[in-house]
Each structure stands twice: as structure tokens, then as C-alpha cells.
Amino acid sequence: MRLARAALIWIALATAICVPIALAATSPQLAWRGPVYILAGFSGIGALGLMLVQPLLIAGYLPGLSAYRGRRVHHWIGGALVVAIVVHVAGLWITSPPDMIDALLYASPTPFSPWGVTAMWAIFAVALLAIFRRRLGLRLRTWRVAHMLLAIVIVAGSVVHGILIEGTMETVSKTALCALVLVAAIKVLADLWARIKRGSLRGEVITRQ
Amino acid sequence: MTTVILNRRNLLAAGGFVVATGASGLLWPARAEDLAPTESMTGGSNNYRKGAAIVDRIGKGGFWMSGTVRRAGDGVPLAGQRIQIWAHTVEGQEHEPQSHGATLTDKNGAFRLEMPQIIPIFGQPHGHLAYDSGEFKTVFLRPVMRSAKETSLEAHFVLQPA
Numbered sequence: 001m002r003l004a005r006a007a008l009i010w011i012a013l014a015t016a017i018c019v020p021i022a023l024a025a026t027s028p029q030l031a032w033r034g035p036v037y038i039l040a041g042f043s044g045i046g047a048l049g050l051m052l053v054q055p056l057l058i059a060g061y062l063p064g065l066s067a068y069r070g071r072r073v074h075h076w077i078g079g080a081l082v083v084a085i086v087v088h089v090a091g092l093w094i095t096s097p098p099d100m101i102d103a104l105l106y107a108s109p110t111p112f113s114p115w116g117v118t119a120m121w122a123i124f125a126v127a128l129l130a131i132f133r134r135r136l137g138l139r140l141r142t143w144r145v146a147h148m149l150l151a152i153v154i155v156a157g158s159v160v161h162g163i164l165i166e167g168t169m170e171t172v173s174k175t176a177l178c179a180l181v182l183v184a185a186i187k188v189l190a191d192l193w194a195r196i197k198r199g200s201l202r203g204e205v206i207t208r209q
Numbered sequence: 210m211t212t213v214i215l216n217r218r219n220l221l222a223a224g225g226f227v228v229a230t231g232a233s234g235l236l237w238p239a240r241a242e243d244l245a246p247t248e249s250m251t252g253g254s255n256n257y258r259k260g261a262a263i264v265d266r267i268g269k270g271g272f273w274m275s276g277t278v279r280r281a282g283d284g285v286p287l288a289g290q291r292i293q294i295w296a297h298t299v300e301g302q303e304h305e306p307q308s309h310g311a312t313l314t315d316k317n318g319a320f321r322l323e324m325p326q327i328i329p330i331f332g333q334p335h336g337h338l339a340y341d342s343g344e345f346k347t348v349f350l351r352p353v354m355r356s357a358k359e360t361s362l363e364a365h366f367v368l369q370p371a
Contacts, residue, residue, distance in 0.1 A: 029328060032297070032298075096255065096304065096330070098252070098255035098256060107251060108251065108252060109252040109253075109333075110331060110332050113332075165332035166329045167332055
């Protein structure tokens with residue numbers, strides 16, 4: 001019974017991420033795009049998918065992964081997110097340098113660009129804080145609060161960015177994935193926040209790495 | 210005390226004034242002296258290639274870009290003005306030479322150029338147009354299609370002397 005439940009959770013997660021990617025792969029627009037542009041687009045879609053996994057990992061919702069393993073995988077996927085964003089931006093830059101420069105300078109005519117660029121900086125900030133938090137002497141509580149605040153910026157920015165784009169993603173599956181990312185983030189962040197306030201989130205759970 | 214503002218005489222006078230000014234607005238609908246020049250749009254000049262050739266049609270066609278060119282201030286239609294057009298289409302990306310072309314306005318200041326179907330690029334189905342011939346101030350436009358399925362797009366220029 002527990003095994004069936006575990007299998008169901010993993011299948012549901014794989015479906016939520018893979019269906020939007022598969023549908024985007026059938027988009028007629030791909031015929032008019034070069035390989036670099038296609039790679040850049042799918043890098044962004046992949047990043048959106050990974051954003052669904054991140055809160056589930058840290059909250060321990062994914063069966064078969066211990067709290068420790070979940071946290072390790074969360075770190076690796078965080079790194080993968082940074083790589084995906086770099087590929088996304090670099091690919092779009094190669095495809096159309098003036099459009100990408102406008103976006104990065106917050107001078108783009110497209111309403112979704114500032115949301116994506118802001119989410120990008122928030123992802124980079126989390127990555128840098130995660131790498132240097134010991135050297136910076138950040139208190140565990142400070143780091144957690146900073147990560148949670150940045151996570152709100154990342155999720156909100158990415159979801160609005162994705163929804164407003166008219167690209168290769170199919171509308172229904174894109175909306176569903178964005179809704180799941182939003183719900184997962186809100187649920188996990190709210191739970192974490194409550195635990196931090198209660199002081200019941202133990203330091204050693206996180207520090208034993 | 211003569212502080213009563215809302216009496217019948219005042220109302221009639223005010224009403225008459227509204228009718229008179231409204232009617233004059235109808236008689237001269239275009240207050241043409243006030244026609245403001247078009248500002249360049251953000252991102253309008255992206256992937257611009259100076260000096261696109263005047264063509265009968267860009268590529269194989271199937272999509273219509275049209276619009277008008279008028280003079281700022283009096284709104285007089287400007288004939289013979291060269292408008293350059295480019296976009297990401299089914300036949301090429303924005304920066305590629307085959308995606309660019311130019312046309313001239315007719316005696317009514319209107320232009321119309323057939324080009325390949327525009328498709329979404331960078332998240333929005335949009336075209337680019339430029340007036341860049343020197344006589345008037347350069348203007349770059351970047352109109353967005355309401356839907357990627359549309360097969361035409363319009364853009365209008367109001368130019369001011371350079």
C-alpha cells in the first residue's frame with residue numbers, strides 16, 4: 001500500500017513536469033526556430049519543472065528520500081536551476097542580442113521580461129548565499145528567512161514570466177504546471193514559516209551535511 | 210443674495226454652451242493642428258538593418274503589413290515615404306536579410322506590403338517598422354499582434370521634421 005502510494009506520487013510529479021515539456025516539443029513554432037533558440041526555450045521550461053521539485057524535496061513530500069537525501073538533492077537541483085537559467089539567457093542572447101540586452105536592462109517592451117530577470121537575480125542570490133553562508137557567518141535563521149523571501153520572488157517572478165509568454169508551451173499544461181509550482185511553494189513556505197516562528201525547526205536537521 | 214448658481218437660466222446657458230462646443234467638434238472632427246508626432250517604441254529598432262531594398266513583396270508573402278504616414282501638426286498625408294519592415298517570419302529570423310524589405314507610401318500616405326506570416330519571437334508575435342530616410346525624424350515602431358493567428362498588422366507614423 002505504501003509502495004503504491006509512493007509510486008503514485010512519483011508518477012504524478014513526473015506527469016506534471018513531463019507533459020508540458022512533451023507538448024511544447026510538438027509546438028509548430030519549433031519549425032521556425034534555430035537549435036540555439038530551441039535549447040534556450042526548453043531550458044526555461046525545464047527550470048520551471050525543477051521549480052516544482054524544489055519545495056517538495058525540502059518538505060520531505062517525496063517518498064523514498066530521507067530528509068538528508070532530500071536536502072542533498074535540493075542543493076543539486078538548485079545548481080541545475082542556475083545552469084538552466086544561464087543556458088536560457090545565453091541562448092536567447094545568441095538568438096537576438098538586442099532583445100536580451102533590453103530584457104537584462106529592464107528596458108524591454110515585453111511585459112514578462114522584468115519578471116524573469118528579477119527571478120534570475122533571486123536564483124543567483126540564493127545560490128551565492130548557499131555557497132558563502134558559512135564564510136559570511138550567516139545565522140541559520142537569517143539564511144532560512146533570506147532563502148524563503150528570495151524563494152517567493154523566484155516563484156512569483158517565474159510563474160508570471162511563464163504565463164505571459166506566447167511561446168512553444170501549450171496553454172493548459174503551462175497553466176497547470178505554474179499553478180502546481182505556486183501551490184507547492186505556498187504550502188511549503190507557509191509550513192516552514194510556522195515552524196520557524198514556533199522555533200520547532202531544529203538546527204541540527206540542516207547542519208548535518 | 211445672488212449666490213444661486215443652479216437656476217434655470219444658468220442651466221440653459223450652460224446646456225447651450227455644451228451643445229455649441231460639441232457641435233463644433235462634430236463639424237471639425239480632426240483638430241489637425243494638434244497632431245502629435247509618433248514616438249519610437251521600446252525595442253523598435255532591434256535587429257534593424259539599414260537600407261532594406263524596396264520590394265514588391267518580402268519572400269513568398271501571405272501576411273499584410275499596412276499603415277499610414279502623416280505629418281505632425283497638420284496631419285497632411287505624406288506620399289512617397291520609404292517605410293522599412295522586418296519581423297521573425299516563417300521564412301527567416303528577424304536579423305536575416307530575407308526578413309527585411311521596404312515600400313513607399315501612396316498619394317494618400319498609405320503603405321501596404323505583403324510579407325511572410327509573422328510568428329512569435331521572444332514571447333510576442335510582433336513586427337518592426339522604421340522610417341529612417343532623413344527628411345523627418347527617425348521613428349521605429351514595434352506593433353504586437355493580438356493573436357499569433359492574425360494575418361495582418363497595422364502601424365501608423367506621424368512624422369516631425371528632422
